[in-house]
Amino acid sequence: MAFADVPLLDGPVVIRGALDLERTEAGLRPRRLPSWTRPQIPSPFCELVVAMPSGVRMVFATEATGLELDVLTTKTLDSTGEPNSGGVFELVVDGVPGERVATPDGNVLALDTSGVKPPEITPGEPATVRFGPLPPGRKEVEIWLPQSAPVELIALRADGPVRPPQPDPRPRWVHHGSSISHCMEADNPLGTWPVVAARAADVNVLNLGLAGNAMLDPFTARTIRDLPADFISLKLGINVVNGDTMRVRAFEPAVHGFLDTVREGHPETPLLVISPILCPIVEDRPGPTFDDIEDGVVRFRSIGDPAGLAAGALSLSVIRESLHRIVGVRSATDPNLHYLDGRELFGESDVADLPDALHPNAAGYRRMGERFAAYAFAAGGPFAR
Structure with a gap:
């Protein structure tokens, strides 16, 4: 079956663990504080970590055996002057951890956490994160975003039907x-x-x-x-x-x-x-x-x-x-x-x-x-x- 686009907004995908989806030139950036906090964020460093999606996951039900997620990531320079790894995207199917995909290169941010120097960003290009083959049949899927790199979600494609997930009844x-x-x-x-x-x-x-x-x-x-x-x-x-x-x-x-x-x-x-x-x-x-x-x-x-x-x-x-x-x-x-x-x-x-x-x-x-x-x-x- 050919891959088809799945809407990221007003569709079957639920993004859990984020309190804001910021619209950017590239797509949607999950943030872990609500939109009303943006004017109160005290520094670029604070805004950076708010946009790092620790605990954020995309959740949906699907019969697809292949998934493609277009993203634009932002990796930061570490103390050695090299971009950090950005972590991994991790797939969970019916509650069972599965495939991990390394975070692709995108933007590179040089940030002085002391605030003395202004942040400098070197623009990068979007990339595609691919998962598959997934088990056949209907299943609940979670795509966990990397906890150490902001991610702009651009597009999701699947080679099978995608439906909303079941509500999460857990405390x-x-x-x-x-x-x-x-x-x-x-x-x-x-x-x-x-x-x-x-x-x-x-x-x-x-x-x-x-x-x-x-x-x-x-x-x-x-x-x-x-x-x-x-x-x-x-x-x-x-x-x-x-x-x-x-x-x-x-x-x-x-x-x-x-x-x-x-x-x-x-x-x-x-x-x-x-x-x-x-x-x-x-x-x-x-x-x-x-x-x-x-x-x-x-x-x-x-x-x-x-x-x-x-x-x-x-x-x-x-x-x-x-x-x-x-x-x-x-x-x-x-x-x-x-x-x-x-x-x-x-x-x-x-x-x-x-x-x-x-x-x-x-x-x-x-x-x-x-x-x-x-x-x-x-x-x-x-x-x-």
């Missing part, structure tokens, strides 16, 4: 965190720890992990407030330390304000606050942190002065004490509010899987997801059904 879990929830270092979209946990617990996850940008921003809190959610988790603290953006005096009221806003829309929804995982470089010293290349390997280091802690600077140890205290005070009148020390997900025994001294590798993320599912969704856990 919805909304998670917000930093790069350690965004999981750019995972080796596939299903390998990000929120997706590992969601698949283990059989829930529908929305991943609002925003690398470098879990800064207690009010627009993120309002987004979560307004979303349907059966469970909510907030992994807070590491970006505030690494950016050296707050002191204790500002951090603790900001956490309270974030929680107040979320609770406006979800007064009784199970809500889990997660402190940072282990990160030795800032456990007992403040940020800021920077990445360096040592023997060809990217590693992070902190240049903060531990003496600043006495004046209210933040380390991870201070962050954990603050979050534990805040949750303890609030849970006296909010029994559905819970706290988890992030070192339960990734701690001292896991440091071998922290190759850049900040981010877990693919194995570390998988282990985090398995541990989170075993804790949060198990009988007696904060998200137990």
Whole structure:
């Protein structure tokens, strides 16, 4: 059967995990914050990670045995000056992971995350991602987009009928965190720890992990407030330390304000606050942190002065004490509010899987997801059904 075009809008394809589909010159760019947040996005770096589709997937039912997806990707230059791999597109058929296709080259973005230099983009060309042969007969298909490269969707073609998917009846879990929830270092979209946990617990996850940008921003809190959610988790603290953006005096009221806003829309929804995982470089010293290349390997280091802690600077140890205290005070009148020390997900025994001294590798993320599912969704856990 010949390939035929499948409409990306107002047709059978459902895009899950995105809150905005931005129209571009090339096509549709999934974004993980709603359109009203665009004027409030504080930097090109924040906009970049919002457009990285961690947890975003195209879902439909089909009898096709072959699929073609035209895309324009944007890869960023890493610390060595080379474009990152961009990850992979991953196919899931009737819930079973299948084919992976490397993210094709497209645009290349040079971005100074400090904001000193303006972003520079080298335009590229669209490419086609192909899947097949798929099993015969009717099936539910998911195409998971790469978590580490913005993707503009241009066209979808199939060699068989395409129909809308079945509604997803599973409980919805909304998670917000930093790069350690965004999981750019995972080796596939299903390998990000929120997706590992969601698949283990059989829930529908929305991943609002925003690398470098879990800064207690009010627009993120309002987004979560307004979303349907059966469970909510907030992994807070590491970006505030690494950016050296707050002191204790500002951090603790900001956490309270974030929680107040979320609770406006979800007064009784199970809500889990997660402190940072282990990160030795800032456990007992403040940020800021920077990445360096040592023997060809990217590693992070902190240049903060531990003496600043006495004046209210933040380390991870201070962050954990603050979050534990805040949750303890609030849970006296909010029994559905819970706290988890992030070192339960990734701690001292896991440091071998922290190759850049900040981010877990693919194995570390998988282990985090398995541990989170075993804790949060198990009988007696904060998200137990």
